[in-house]
Amino acid sequence: xxxxxxxxxxxxxxxxxxxxxxxxxxxxxxxxxxxxxxxxxxxxxxxxxxxxxxxxxxxxxxxxxxxxxxxxxxxxxxxxxxxxxxxxxxxxxxxxxxxxxxxxxxxxxxxxxxxxxxxxxxxxxxxxxxxxxxxxxxxxxxxxxxxxxxxxxxxxxxxxxxxx
Amino acid sequence: xxxxxxxxxxxxxxxxxxxxxxxxxxxxxxxxxxxxxxxxxxxxxxxxxxxxxxxxxxxxxxxxxxxxxxxxxxxxxxxxxxxxxxxxxxxxxxxxxxxxxxxxxxxxxxxxxxxxxxxxxxxxxxxxxxxxxxxxxxxxxxxxxxxxxxxxxxxxxxxxxxxxxxxxxxxxxxxxxxxxxxxxxxxxxxxxxxxxxxxxxxxxxxxxxxxxxxxxxxxxxxxxxxxxxxxxxxxxxxxxxxxxxxx
Numbered sequence: 001x002x003x004x005x006x007x008x009x010x011x012x013x014x015x016x017x018x019x020x021x022x023x024x025x026x027x028x029x030x031x032x033x034x035x036x037x038x039x040x041x042x043x044x045x046x047x048x049x050x051x052x053x054x055x056x057x058x059x060x061x062x063x064x065x066x067x068x069x070x071x072x073x074x075x076x077x078x079x080x081x082x083x084x085x086x087x088x089x090x091x092x093x094x095x096x097x098x099x100x101x102x103x104x105x106x107x108x109x110x111x112x113x114x115x116x117x118x119x120x121x122x123x124x125x126x127x128x129x130x131x132x133x134x135x136x137x138x139x140x141x142x143x144x145x146x147x148x149x150x151x152x153x154x155x156x157x158x159x160x161x162x163x164x
Numbered sequence: 165x166x167x168x169x170x171x172x173x174x175x176x177x178x179x180x181x182x183x184x185x186x187x188x189x190x191x192x193x194x195x196x197x198x199x200x201x202x203x204x205x206x207x208x209x210x211x212x213x214x215x216x217x218x219x220x221x222x223x224x225x226x227x228x229x230x231x232x233x234x235x236x237x238x239x240x241x242x243x244x245x246x247x248x249x250x251x252x253x254x255x256x257x258x259x260x261x262x263x264x265x266x267x268x269x270x271x272x273x274x275x276x277x278x279x280x281x282x283x284x285x286x287x288x289x290x291x292x293x294x295x296x297x298x299x300x301x302x303x304x305x306x307x308x309x310x311x312x313x314x315x316x317x318x319x320x321x322x323x324x325x326x327x328x329x330x331x332x333x334x335x336x337x338x339x340x341x342x343x344x345x346x347x348x349x350x351x352x353x354x355x356x357x358x359x360x361x362x363x364x365x366x367x368x369x370x371x372x373x374x375x376x377x378x379x380x381x382x383x384x385x386x387x388x389x390x391x392x393x394x395x396x397x398x399x400x401x402x403x404x405x406x407x408x409x410x411x
Contacts, residue, residue: 008174015193023200028249031207
């Protein structure tokens with residue numbers, strides 16, 4: 001077999017060393033750094049994009065939080081406005097109620113006073129009528145005019161007896 | 165039928181002699197030079213565009229790079245990083261030698277990995293390098309390779325010769341594995357090719373059978389070309405691991 005023929009061992013080894021050393025130098029100085037740079041760059045770009053994505057996500061989350069905060073704030077504000085308005089309305093209504101009831105009670109008092117007055121007047125009338133009636137009755141029964149002063153005292157006593 | 169051994173014959177293309185040393189430029193040398201040129205062109209032109217999303221050629225270059233880088237990382241660890249250019253060159257040189265040997269290249273067509281002197285020289289470089297690294301890292305403690313710690317002293321008589329033989333047979337097994345695979349594969353291809361021609365010349369139909377077989381063997385040989393380059397490299401990585409981490 002030609003493989004075991006030592007004639008060509010020397011040129012084989014010489015060219016093997018020459019070509020392999022050349023290949024090694026070319027790989028270390030040219031090819032491998034180039035491929036390595038491409039791979040590194042890709043890795044860097046991927047990392048960059050991941051970072052950017054994370055940053056955008058954080059921003060979006062912040063925006064959502066701000067939106068929710070604003071929403072809560074405006075909700076609270078609306079609540080306070082409504083509460084204020086309802087408080088004002090209820091106090092106003094209360095005041096009006098109070099004024100109205102005061103007015104009504106005043107009117108009632110006035111009415112009662114009037115009624116009392118009318119009652120006293122009516123009672124006074126009743127005395128006069130009673131004196132008249134008693135005088136007439138006395139006149140008819142006895143046929144003589146009764147003493148006015150005595151009649152008055154009698155009626156007054158009778159009225160007092162009836163508690164009026 | 166052509167002699168199946170003839171394909172391994174070295175033909176000097178440019179006879180050279182320097183100080184009595186024969187350094188003739190032969191068909192084998194030409195294939196080595198061609199390999200180096202093709203490897204360099206392939207790896208530099210393919211990544212010229214530095215594309216973020218690689219094209220076909222660029223991804224192929226990246227696949228080779230990451231394949232060897234991964235092999236070294238898994239088998240040797242982070243200490244193996246500085247040997248990456250050597251291991252990568254070794255793999256590419258063997259791979260291109262195997263694959264170009266399968267190509268019908270006129271005049272210089274030759275498989276330099278089918279020559280034991282070439283594979284042995286490479287294996288010896290790996291072996292010597294690994295041994296030097298081992299002694300440099302561990303000093304005389306590296307001799308523990310031949311007698312592991314914790315083994316009973318009585319077993320030394322058996323263990324040390326076995327370990328010595330297994331250690332020193334490394335370059336031979338590495339060299340012979342590649343050389344024998346390439347040589348036998350090419351002989352089979354040549355013999356089958358001869359059958360196809362001789363049978364096909366007389367009877368059309370019988371020639372079909374060896375042709376089908378030849379086609380299958382050709383596919384197989386391409387597989388072996390890849391596999392043997394892989395085996396040569398991964399064994400180098402494993403030896404390197406032994407030297408750096410011991411057992």
